[in-house]
Amino acid sequence: MLAYGTFAQHSQNTVFPIIPRPASLVPSDEHFQLNKSTAIFVSRQSLQPSADLLKQAISHLGHFAVLSSENKKENVISLETDATEVPEKEGYFLRISQNKVEITGHDEAGVFYGIQSLIQLLYLNQSSSAGLQLPGCAVKDSPRFSYRGLHLDVGRNFFPVSFIRKYIDLLSFYKFNTFHWHLTEDQGWRIEIKKYPELQSVSAFRDETIIGHKKDSPHRFDGKKYGGFYTQQEVKEVVEYARSKYVTIIPEIEMPGHAMAALAAYPNLGCTGGPYKTATFWGVFDDVFCAGNDSTFHFLEDVLSEVLALFPSKYIHIGGDECPKTQWKICPKCQKRMKDEHLKDEHELQSYFIRRMEKYLNSKQREIIGWDEILEGGLSPKATVMSWRGEEGGIAAAQQKHDVIMSPESHLYLDYYQSLNPNEPIAAGGFTPLKKVYDYDPVPGELKPEEYQYIKGIQANIWSEYLYNQAQVEYMVFPRAIAVSETGWSAKTHKNYEDFLKRLRLHKIILRDKKVNFFDRFEELNFSFTTHNDGKVSVHLSSTLPQANIRYTTNGKNPGMNDKVFKNDFFVEKSTIFKAQLFGGTKPYGKVFEQSFDFHKAIGKSLTLKNKPKGNFNPKDPLALVNGITGSLRYNDGQWSGFSGENFEAVIDLGIVQNIQKLGLNILKYHWQRMWEPNVLVFYLSENGKDYKEVYRQKTFPENAVNKVRASVPLTKARFIKIEAENKGIIPKGEYGAGNKAWLMIDEIYVN
Incomplete structure (x- = not known):
């Protein structure tokens, strides 16, 4: 028997590449053979959609299964719930034996996640000679965190409903249970609000879009009107689709900042009265909702009233981030509000703003999530904090006994570069490779054990400034989101990067079959330099790619099969152009790494x-x-x-x-x-x-x-x-x- 939380080869041709890694997997010598008579049995009607999903997956892989109302003794895949046998919420027990495949879930979500694990085994245990043959095993599994989220910003760039559905499919396949849908921004308002039609006709569109990176100067624009929005009917259909995949959608309606698009349609909601325009470039803008104007709160309550009717989620995300106080400081209405409410500064005015909106949402039996800026000026009573500027906000909130979702920019912003190769497509900035994402743990060491309970989960964020199409979203998100899924689901003690890579390599087959434009060079060359006080710089090269060689040159030429193989760290002692290439056998893997060294008298001093x-x-x-x-x-x-x-x-x-x-x-x-x-x-x-x-x-x-x-x-x-x-x-x-x-x-x- 395997030790708890470990994997092993069942035979030379059998793999158990389940992601996220299960709590326990014990293989057996048996196997289950699918054939035309294989039946799928459900113990209750509510499991029928999951049975249909499994049947479709088997059919997609070129095999066959029938739905049955009879739980036969053999040649059957049975789906049932039993909270006694599986006491953990969303947990499941998957048994594969000679005669039967059984998935028992704590609840319907648990059955669904057991099916996802089974589908992964179906993908990766096919044989042309044996057909579809599943390896015998017993898998006991349940998630570490109750909140496992993936975000998508559709405000900067808009993506069609078809892609949102595909995104939800991929979330659910890797056992995420929350989709954070960022629906409003300075650059576009993306949800239909019937009471305010100009949010559709004005706020959903911008005159043009910046070309290139926002750091470029001067700014250049494409001169093309851009925009779009989701109708309420489309939103209802997406919410229902997500529910069928056990994904809760949390909508985000930004306030009090990131409001330029809304102000373009309704300028009376700003401090100056406008005129305003939907933003055409990326950044943080001084023009925000006026906190001294009661019309602002009436407008937002009206908006949220329609939002609440579309989204049954417990949480509503109200943003709260990056709200400059510049206009509030000089706005007579905002200053009067501060005086009337005995607020000492504009940070407390923001807290007043958030508390007032929270009170409204609480009256509708909902709760708020906000970015960690909602801590400024005092935290609202029931607010959940999404800590993005680091871990400090999450730590402070947990210490105040508030629930926290960890989402630090440093590790979980997937719009950051995943490779240092200069030919990578333009991205927001930073460098967040796969291993950095995988190594992050959402429970800070600064917390006391009794405070751990307030860390409810983890979320990766995808901001779309430089994600111009669906393919680019997928390229930036996968496979890094898969690493996040394992952190959210699997116990910390069961995580192992080398083991994760073994399974992830096999998942390339699945991602390609699902037509995901993923970043497939996640094992490219790793490099580091150490400066010594004798004026030398040592070079270290490595890769996780199995049975690979690294070849390098110091003459500025691209490495080939006849160049030196890196074995040990070496010194660079003069100005040179160093290049290295990873080879899997005789084939180059990834792109050539290049680094110039410019030697001078101060090196290492x-x-x-x-x-x-x-x-x-x-x-x-x-x-x-x-x-x-x-x-x-x-x-x-x-x-x-x-x-x-x-x-x-x-x-x-x-x-x-x-x-x-x-x-x-x-x-x-x-x-x-x-x-x-x-x-x-x-x-x-x-x-x-x-x-x-x-x-x-x-x-x-x-x-x-x-x-x-x-x-x-x-x-x-x-x-x-x-x-x-x-x-x-x-x-x-x-x-x-x-x-x-x-x-x-x-x-x-x-x-x-």
Whole structure:
């Protein structure tokens, strides 16, 4: 017998590649053979849709089964519920023996999930000689978390009902039970509200759409009207379809921010009265719903009244994120509201806004979920927090005994790059490879054991700014969402990345059959660099691809079968272009990895920073600023150091006095990412580390991208180099993110 939660080969040709990984799987020497007489029996009529689903799956795979009202002793697949035998909600017991396949669920959902596991075995245990033969086993299984969610933003880009149904199919196949449907945004309102017809005729459309990434400057637009919305009848049909797959749809109606589309149709709901336009580019906008205007709340209650009639979910998501307070600070109505309600600041005004909407929803026997900004100014009494800006919001909410869904941007935003290859299609930013997604655990270590109960589950989010079509959504979501499914379902102690990959490789067959445009290079080359204080950089390469070789070159040419095979870490000691290619046998797998090394006198030398880098821009390598590697334009490779509102001041100690005549560094200027050039950049040189002489000053940085500062200075003897760059500080009025701290982004410091 296998140990609890483990898998084994039943025979050389038998696999148990179930995802998510079951709690327990014990194989046997028996097998069940499907034939034309195989019957599917259901113990109750409510299980009939699941039986039909199983019959369709068997037929799709070229085999046959009949539905039967008789639970025969052999050659039958029986479906039943028994909460005594399977005490865990959504749990199931799957037995495959010589004569019979039995699926017993705690409830109907449990039977459905047992069927999904059985279908996975059906896909991957076919043989041309034996037909469809299922391996004998006993599977006991139930989910770790009650909430297992996948999100989709249809506000930025709109997707048809046919794709939403396919999306739900894929969710349910991997045992997600919640679809978070993000229906309203600055760039488009996507749900029909009959009382407010201009939400359809005005808010659902924008005049044009930005081309390329929002960080590009100047912005370019396509000049094409774009939009669409779901009718209430379509929504009803999608909700019912999801219910049949045991997926609950939670609608999101954004408030008080992300409201530009709604304000375009009903400008009286804003603080200034407009005019407003549905946004044509991506970002966060100052124009939000007016919190001092009672008409705003009447409008939103009317909207939610129609939403509630369409969605039977316990939860309604009200957004609550990224709401600038700029207009509220100068709006007479908002300021009067604060005075009348004894609110000390605009954060408490947002809390008032959320509490008022929660009170309305509670009166309709519903509860709210909001992004973690709803913590600001005080949390509403029954609110559930979706923690996206990190784990801090979730930790704070759990400590206040509020339910939490963990959804941190750092690990679970699937619109981020999954490969560092420069030819990847444009994405929001960041780098979130499959393993990073899989390794995330939603229960923070900071919580006490008695607080674990408030972590209700996990959700991955997919924002659609750069997902222009259905194929691109699938490419970004799969297989990373499958990793999320295992985290949400399987016990933490049963998770193992190597084992997950073994099963996932086999699921490529299923994904292709389901016509999913998934990212199939999830085992591409892994690489890392270590900077040493002797001025060398060591290179480490690896891959999870079985029986693969990594070949590399240092001459700038693409590696081939005759080039060196990587076996051990090696040093790069001079400027070069390093390339590596993964080979499965004689065939290249994935794309060529390329990295340039630009050697100079400061590599590996002692580096002292007055202020530490912050947030996502704090490289793991403490010598990232002096390692010979230039950060990419996508700033997601761990090379850039970012300083939020603080100046950059660094001192490099070369160890000995030597001649210096060239200095430089890289500065990233992307105003639309709140990344600003410094007011002034100054280089100083010193022989003793005390008496510094200014040798170069620069105040203009013209490139809306990477500004490569390369300064020739008079030949000077020096041991110490000091660099000062003055942060922009607070982003100016009229600019994106006005009033917030500017990021100062610095990379490789060059000394020659």
